[in-house]
Amino acid sequence: MQRGTILFLRIAIYFIGIIVLTLLIFWLPRLANDTAEVFPEFAYLRFPVLIGLYVTGIPFYFALYKALKLLTYIDENNAFSELSVTSLRYIKYCAITISVLYVIGGIILLSQNALHPGIVIIVFTIIFSSVVIAVFTMVLQKLLKSALDIKSENDLTV
Numbered sequence: 193m194q195r196g197t198i199l200f201l202r203i204a205i206y207f208i209g210i211i212v213l214t215l216l217i218f219w220l221p222r223l224a225n226d227t228a229e230v231f232p233e234f235a236y237l238r239f240p241v242l243i244g245l246y247v248t249g250i251p252f253y254f255a256l257y258k259a260l261k262l263l264t265y266i267d268e269n270n271a272f273s274e275l276s277v278t279s280l281r282y283i284k285y286c287a288i289t290i291s292v293l294y295v296i297g298g299i300i301l302l303s304q305n306a307l308h309p310g311i312v313i314i315v316f317t318i319i320f321s322s323v324v325i326a327v328f329t330m331v332l333q334k335l336l337k338s339a340l341d342i343k344s345e346n347d348l349t350v
Contacts, residue, residue: 195267198266201263202260202263205256205259209253212249212252216246216249220242221242224238224239224241234306237301237304240300241297241301244293244297244300248290248293248294251285251286251293252286254282254286255282255283255287258280258282258286259279259283261279262276262279262280262283265279271336272339272343274340277333277336277340280332280333281333283325283329284325284326284329284330284333287323287325287326287329288322288326290318290322291318291322294318294319294322297315298312298315298319
């Protein structure tokens with residue numbers, strides 16, 4: 193693969209990470225405070241929701257780290273390796289974890305009668321995106337594993 197493509201993908205991953213980190217640090221606490229002021233009946237949910245969103249940042253950043261590692265393997269012409277399969281597996285687990293955390297958060301908000309339709313759209317979008325990423329990485333992982341098996345079979349016959 194060309195170095196320009198790998199560089200573009202690395203820059204995109206760093207850019208996404210910086211944007212999400214900026215949102216988590218600056219925008220989210222301000223939004224939580226403003227929402228608590230406007231809707232004081234839901235002010236008790238401010239910190240549980242913030243904690244839940246910060247917890248979902250952990251698998252998100254771990255998946256970004258593994259994506260960077262995967263790009264490193266591709267850049268070193270080591271794309272067809274067990275390391276790449278492992279990175280894809282971790283990305284899949286992170287996407288599933290994010291989906292599960294958002295489902296749990298949605299259920300908790302629903303039980304508290306705090307699930308606004310706008311929040312439902314955001315929650316479903318994140319859940320759907322994470323499931324799509326999980327399925328896509330699962331397919332890539334199986335495809336890469338099959339290619340590794342074929343490669344090792346060919347190496348043994350030669």
